[in-house]
Each structure stands twice: as structure tokens, then as C-alpha cells.
Amino acid sequence: MPPDLTAVRNYLLSLQDSICSGLEQIDGQGRFQEDAWTRPEGGGGRSRVMSEGAVFEKAGVGFSHVSGSTLPPSATASRPELAGKPFHALGVSLVIHPRNPYVPTSHMNVRFFLAGNPEPAGPSTPVWWFGGGFDLTPYYGFEEDAVHWHRTAQAATGEHYPHFKKWCDDYFYLKHRSEPRGIGGVFFDDFNAPGFPASFDLMRSVGDAFLPAYLPIVGRRKGLAHGQRERDFQLYRRGRYVEFNLVWDRGTHFGLQSGGRTESILMSLPPLVAWRYDWKPEPGSPEARLHDVFLKPREWVQG
């Protein structure tokens, strides 16, 4: 069965809709503003941002469908046979920065890539794959939340969970800090082995699992009382998020390099961030507990 670009596109558009709607509902006050944009070389997207909501200080949920007649070299370094071919890259990507430091930051992305001739009767076989995943970045950890997050990820990815969970731990890692970005989740890429329908099913399963994974955690933590100390720690830890996205994240680099829309790519950055030179939490404090207990690759659910 040939890849169905239209079906993937329609799913991604509806996923963006349902996620924005779910986030607006739990926020109760904030609304997403949409920017539709086009790319001179082909394609475009719709970026949606909620700013200064009651629960979400900033949330960005972007859909993009970038296409072109010629793949840029940066995209084909590991697959030189694709150089110069027409391509489509579609995805939904989101990052949510909550206001309350007890609510974790979360990220989700699902994507589809297609290069070559998409027609079954065309002169060459198309090359395609899916990718995606979601990961969670708490400021103050709760075991109950981590277990729920990973159980939902496990249910969404089934037999692939152990592999995708490790992939996530490996990918969202700050090498210059020797530190994971958060408690992980699942991550996959280059996925096409079971054929198009089953691969598309897997991506849908991950996309559909995001709200059930995240909203219960938001619900439990959004009302917890906190003060300046917790806010300061949140702003400080957000610095790690910026460092990861700008230094290590391949999607960000590819986007900035390939002439993607800068404001859409960088809408993942937190609204307010602090860097403090050589700061360390007091041993035994709740802030130290994040690093000591949660920022370790760990099996949160039984395989």
C-alpha cells in the first residue's frame, strides 16, 4: 500500500485541533492565537500559541507541512540517494510551559517524511518514514506522575515501548551537563518496517496518547501552592530546556538551517528564563531531589 500523504495531513491537522482544544479547556482562560504562514520554497503551516493563560504561561502547538522540489543537503547527509529529490515533511510539534512550577513542561512531536515520487505508478519507489514521541520535564518530581506518563506511553507504543523509551532517554540528554532533560517518555524515528498502514497507526497512537498522558498530571498539580523559591527554581531549570533545544536538538537545527520559520521553530522556548552561574541546590532539598531521584534513566513501569 503506497503512503497516503493526504490521510497523514488530515490526521495531523485534526490532532492539532484536538490538542489545542483540550489545553484551552483545562486552562479555562487562555486561548490559542493562530498564525498561518507559507514558505517561499513550498509548503507552510499554522502556528498556534497561547500566552499568559491561567495554567499555561506559554504553549505552542504547531502544524507544518514543508515541501520542495529538491531536498537540502543537510537532510540527506545519511541518505545521499535522496539528494535532489522532491520531498514532503509534515508534523505536529508542541511545547508547553506551565505557570505553576509543580506542573511539568511537556513536549510532543509526530511527523511524517516522504521523498521521491509518491505515485505508485511512478518511475521510482518513494522513501518515507514516521517519527515522533513525547517527553516530560518536571521541576519538582512526583513518582505518581512519572508512572502515569510512562504507562500511557507504554500503552500507546506496545511492544516498541522498551526500545522507544531508551531512544527517548538517549536523545533528550544534555551531554554538556551529563544530565537528562527530564523523565523521558518515548521517541522514535525512521519508522516504516511494518508497512504504511501499521506505521501510520503507531504515529496516531502516539499523537492520540498525548492529552491522556499529560492532562491528568496538569489537573493534579495546577492548584498546588508555591512561592518565589519554586518560581526561581523553575526559571533556572528552564535554562536547561533552552540549552537542549538550541545546542542539541536536531529538529531545531534542521529547521533553522533549512530556512524554516524562525518564530515557529523557536516558539518552544520558555517565556522567561534565568541563568545563575554555578548554582547548585542544597543537598537534601526538594530542588536537589529532582536531580537525585528523577533525572536518572529509570524504569518507571514494568515491561
Add this chain to the structure above:
Amino acid sequence: MPPDLTAVRNYLLSLQDSICSGLEQIDGQGRFQEDAWTRPEGGGGRSRVMSEGAVFEKAGVGFSHVSGSTLPPSATASRPELAGKPFHALGVSLVIHPRNPYVPTSHMNVRFFLAGNPEPAGPSTPVWWFGGGFDLTPYYGFEEDAVHWHRTAQAATGEHYPHFKKWCDDYFYLKHRSEPRGIGGVFFDDFNAPGFPASFDLMRSVGDAFLPAYLPIVGRRKGLAHGQRERDFQLYRRGRYVEFNLVWDRGTHFGLQSGGRTESILMSLPPLVAWRYDWKPEPGSPEARLHDVFLKPREWVQG
């Protein structure tokens, strides 16, 4: 004349001292705290940071002398003949984030690199070069300040000024924003053509010119009244600084990749930073003037 490693090291240590002392004097309140550190693979440094001064919200002035028996591959991509040789990399690097949005952020770096056998009678000729420069990043521009900055840079670099000025404009450029980081200054690298004594003189001249270039500007602007609007713009523009340093700056990348001391490398990051999605200043406003008038490569002095 062979390169004199000890003389360069001594100069750099004294430059760090004099710059810290000059900054403390104009601040009047803040004091630098020093961290001495060593690197398991060889060398070390002394990082000095002023936090929450009266004038400087954060200032980092670092000296480092990294050495090793084997050059890492990342350092020799363009010079494969150096791979595996012993090396020394020395420098003073600083970034200053003032509190008052009318005082520009500034950066200066001078450095020396030496690979191979430093002994004149040794079996192979050593390879060495100097690099450095300084650049200015205003939030609200003043022509008088820009002219003073570039006149001082011109006096320090003489005949090299036009070339080094352009090099600075080219280097401190955010490609993903199509925007310069600031009003530039001078930048040079791989400098050894006139021989060691004259090359060392040039680096000294640049290092010694930093305080005379920057302090008069600080003096003129540090007392200007400002409010939340100017503070918000400063926090927003600091985001560009983070983007440049983490996405484009080769020194930062090399440092993070080569196992440099992360806190020393990232002490250039601003203490507090804001990102606002797709924000644009009102046309004709003082904030728009920064972009329209100052963030253009421009000849600030006559050659």
C-alpha cells in the same frame, strides 16, 4: 623568534585582573567572585563572575589555559596536519550584561593557540596563531557610543581595522533572524603573518583597548532613567544573545564539545531572558529604531 607561551599567559592573567578591577570600580558595589578550576585532560582556568552589581547585573570574565597531549578532532577539521599533536589554547573571554537597558551588553575575547613542539630546537616547527576582538550589543542605540566604540577599535587595530570590522560583522550574525547581533567592532583569528612579536602586540592592543572602549559608554548611560518598557525590551533582546551563543558561536560549541567547563562557557548567558512569540516593536518606536538604524552593517568611522 619562537612563540613565548609564558609571556602570553602572563599578559592574559594581568588583563583579566585589570578588566575586573576596572569594572568593579565603575560598578561601585559588585565584586567578582573567582572559581579556579582544573581540567582532567590538562590545564585549567579562573572564572570570575560579578552577580547583582549596581551597574552590572551579571559580568563574567574568564581566563583559561587548556592544554593536552593530543588535539581533539573537532579542533583540526580544517588543519588535519595538527591531529594528535600536543597543544595549548589560552584566552581571556568576557561578557557583560548591564542592568540599565541603556547600557549595551559587550563581549571581548583574546586568545592564543599553539600546537606542536614549542622548543625552537625541537623536531617540528610549532604552529600558532592569535585571535580576538570585541563587539557591542546595544538595546537602545546611541550614535555617539557607536562612533566611540569603533574609533577605539580602529585605533587598536590600525591598518587591519577595515578587514577585522567586516570579519566581526560577518561573524556576529544571526542567520536564522537575518540580523546582526549588535553594532559589531573587530574580530580576527588565525593571525600570525607578521611573526610572533608583532602578532602578540596586536592581541595586546585589542585586549588593552577594551576598557577604554566600553567604560565611557557605561559612564554616560548607567544613570539614565528607565521603566518596565525598557526592561522588557532588554529581556526580549537578550534572547537574541542566547540564540547566537548557543546556535552559532563556534567557541561555545568547541568548548561544550571538547569537555570544557560548562559553567565557565555558559557564564556568558544573561541572568534573565524573555522570549515572546512573534513580537515586533511598533514602527517608529525607540525599540524599532534599534533594528532600523543600528542593526545594519554600517561604517561608523572613516577608514
